[in-house]
Amino acid sequence: MMQFIHKYGSPKYFYQWSYGWQRWLTVITVLLLGFGLYQGFFVAPPDYQQGESYRIIFIHVPAAWMSMFVYMVMAVSGIVALVWRIKVAEIVIGESAVIGASFTALALITGMLWGKPMWGTYWVWDARLTSELVLLFLYFGVIALHGAFEDPRTGAKAAAILAIVGIINIPIIKYSVEWWSTLHQPATVAKFDKPSMHISMLIPLLVMALAFKTYFMALLFARTRTEVLAREKNASWVKEVVEQES
Amino acid sequence: MLAIRRRRELSNPLVFFVIVVSLFPLGVSPDQDLLSKMAPGVIWVTALLATLMSMDAMFRSDYDDGSLEQLLLLPGPKILLIGAKITAHWLSIGLPLVILAPLMSLLLYFPTHAIGSLVITLLISTPILSLLGSVGVALTLSLRSGGILSSLLILPFYIPVLIFSTMAINASANSLPVSGYYALLGAFLIVSALLIPFAVVAALKVSYN
Amino acid sequence: MKEFFDMGGYAFFVWWSYGIVTFVMVANVIVAKMKRKRIFKQLQELSEES
Numbered sequence: 486m487m488q489f490i491h492k493y494g495s496p497k498y499f500y501q502w503s504y505g506w507q508r509w510l511t512v513i514t515v516l517l518l519g520f521g522l523y524q525g526f527f528v529a530p531p532d533y534q535q536g537e538s539y540r541i542i543f544i545h546v547p548a549a550w551m552s553m554f555v556y557m558v559m560a561v562s563g564i565v566a567l568v569w570r571i572k573v574a575e576i577v578i579g580e581s582a583v584i585g586a587s588f589t590a591l592a593l594i595t596g597m598l599w600g601k602p603m604w605g606t607y608w609v610w611d612a613r614l615t616s617e618l619v620l621l622f623l624y625f626g627v628i629a630l631h632g633a634f635e636d637p638r639t640g641a642k643a644a645a646i647l648a649i650v651g652i653i654n655i656p657i658i659k660y661s662v663e664w665w666s667t668l669h670q671p672a673t674v675a676k677f678d679k680p681s682m683h684i685s686m687l688i689p690l691l692v693m694a695l696a697f698k699t700y701f702m703a704l705l706f707a708r709t710r711t712e713v714l715a716r717e718k719n720a721s722w723v724k725e726v727v728e729q730e731s
Numbered sequence: 732m733l734a735i736r737r738r739r740e741l742s743n744p745l746v747f748f749v750i751v752v753s754l755f756p757l758g759v760s761p762d763q764d765l766l767s768k769m770a771p772g773v774i775w776v777t778a779l780l781a782t783l784m785s786m787d788a789m790f791r792s793d794y795d796d797g798s799l800e801q802l803l804l805l806p807g808p809k810i811l812l813i814g815a816k817i818t819a820h821w822l823s824i825g826l827p828l829v830i831l832a833p834l835m836s837l838l839l840y841f842p843t844h845a846i847g848s849l850v851i852t853l854l855i856s857t858p859i860l861s862l863l864g865s866v867g868v869a870l871t872l873s874l875r876s877g878g879i880l881s882s883l884l885i886l887p888f889y890i891p892v893l894i895f896s897t898m899a900i901n902a903s904a905n906s907l908p909v910s911g912y913y914a915l916l917g918a919f920l921i922v923s924a925l926l927i928p929f930a931v932v933a934a935l936k937v938s939y940n
Numbered sequence: 941m942k943e944f945f946d947m948g949g950y951a952f953f954v955w956w957s958y959g960i961v962t963f964v965m966v967a968n969v970i971v972a973k974m975k976r977k978r979i980f981k982q983l984q985e986l987s988e989e990s
Contacts, residue, residue, distance in 0.1 A: 497883055522828075526944075531948060536946040536948040536949070536950060537949075537950050538947070538948070538950035538953055538954060540947070540954055541953065541954055541957045541958075544957060544958060544961045545957070546748040549962065567933070579990075584968065586967050587964050587968060588950065589952050590964070591960065591961050593956070593962055594956040594960055595960070595961065598953045598956055598957045599953065600959065601953060602950055602953050619822055619887050619890060620887070622887040623887050626882065626883055626887065629880055629883055629884070630870060630871070630880065631886060633871070633874050633876075633880055634873075634874070636940070638940075639873075639937060639940045641936050642937045642940070643870045643871075643934070643938075644976075645871060646866075646870060646930060646934050646937065647866075647884060649930075650888070650930055652928070654888050654891075657891050657919075658887070658891055659889075660891075661890065661891035661894040661895060662954035663891070664894070664895075664897065664898075665894045666766070670900065677953060693967050704968055704969065704972060706977070707969075707976070710976075711972065711975050711976040711979050714979055714980075715982075715983075716981045718982075718983055718986060723983065726971065727980065727983045727984055727987055728987070729873055730980070
């Protein structure tokens with residue numbers, strides 16, 4: 486296990502093996518997005534309750550899932566960075582924080598745009614939107630802390646601790662927000678039932694969720710590879726890479 | 732001399748608390764119903780901000796004169812040292828807030844029969860605020876503009892405490908059972924008292940990198 | 941075709957949602973590519989100096 490982590494986490498070896506992954510993930514992402522969008526727009530029928538507006542679900546729900554998933558990736562790489570002092574894991578923290586924050590913002594924006602036709606207002610203090618908002622604040626904190634240090638390695642370690650404290654707190658925050666929203670649910674806002682998912686709606690949703698996941702991984706690999714080069718700029722293998730690729 | 736200066740510094744957040752709470756009737760309206768409804772939220776949010784304002788004092792002077800580094804190098808469990816620092820911070824800000832809050836709640840027409848719950852939630856929760864806040868200051872100790880940044884980091888973590896405390900106070904104002912909320916807040920306190928000092932030690936190590 | 945773009949009267953919400961998501965996801969990729977170019981340029985200058 487230790488050997489495995491050290492081997493795949495060494496900057497030079499990571500740069501080599503991640504290239505293929507990045508390429509294939511990009512190809513798979515494009516294919517999945519095409520298939521998912523086709524299924525979502527042309528195969529899935531309109532919802533009997535919400536009409537065509539429910540098609541926002543195919544990007545809203547994957548974005549919301551990703552906002553949680555990326556935070557987990559960040560916290561896990563934080564643990565790896567702190568315990569085994571893996572440089573690549575340190576880089577992953579900062580790079581995934583930015584992508585995760587953008588997914589969270591997307592989940593919020595699409596949620597608001599979906600809420601307007603459904604609830605009549607762009608914003609409702611319901612449990613899911615509220616905890617998504619708090620999650621965005623948590624991402625802001627990690628990004629701000631990460632960027633505040635002059636030495637990127639110190640920044641990564643500080644951000645790692647914050648992310649780990651965050652991942653312990655997220656379930657508590659979610660639970661408290663849920664409790665709070667059930668007590669304060671305004672009577673005027675009708676809680677509509679979850680649309681019972683027909684299989685033709687479920688397929689595009691899952692395909693899009695998978696596409697978002699591969700998109701994230703491809704982008705994370707790309708960003709991490711760049712940052713690895715920047716941090717290791719004095720290593721001889723980086724010079725070789727630069728000579729070869731230019 | 733040093734002690735006097737520190738005491739002044741410590742009393743500033745308390746004055747801040749009193750002033751901000753009094754601003755709400757001026758800014759919103761002196762309407763009795765409205766204010767008594769808002770009172771738990773106003774007092775709690777202001778208490779959060781006052782705690783954050785005082786947070787920087789927890790390690791700052793010891794960090795600046797280097798004594799914190801010396802203390803961390805001493806043999807023996809560092810957790811105890813951190814625990815003592817957090818306790819001292821709570822005594823200097825949390826406890827005075829617990830005493831001041833009932834007084835301020837009168838200015839907001841808060842029903843007197845629920846003041847007990849206000850005091851109890853503050854008594855259980857202000858130590859949690861000190862504990863969580865200590866992680867933020869420990870992480871930002873080596874930065875020049877650490878104060879605002881640490882507030883940014885810590886405020887989202889205060890949300891559950893805020894929610895359960897104000898819900899308990901509201902329940903008590905409506906004569907509903909509250910012991911469940913107290914138990915939950917107590918559980919938060921115990922868990923954070925057990926876990927957070929370790930995070931603080933790790934954060935201080937990063938700051939001293 | 942017009943019916944498709946109309947989205948049953950929800951065109952505004954659906955297309956804005958998809959538009960913003962597309963914009964952000966494409967922007968993320970472009971930013972990453974630009975950063976890679978910038979870093980490569982710096983690294984080249986570094987190796988030419990030495």
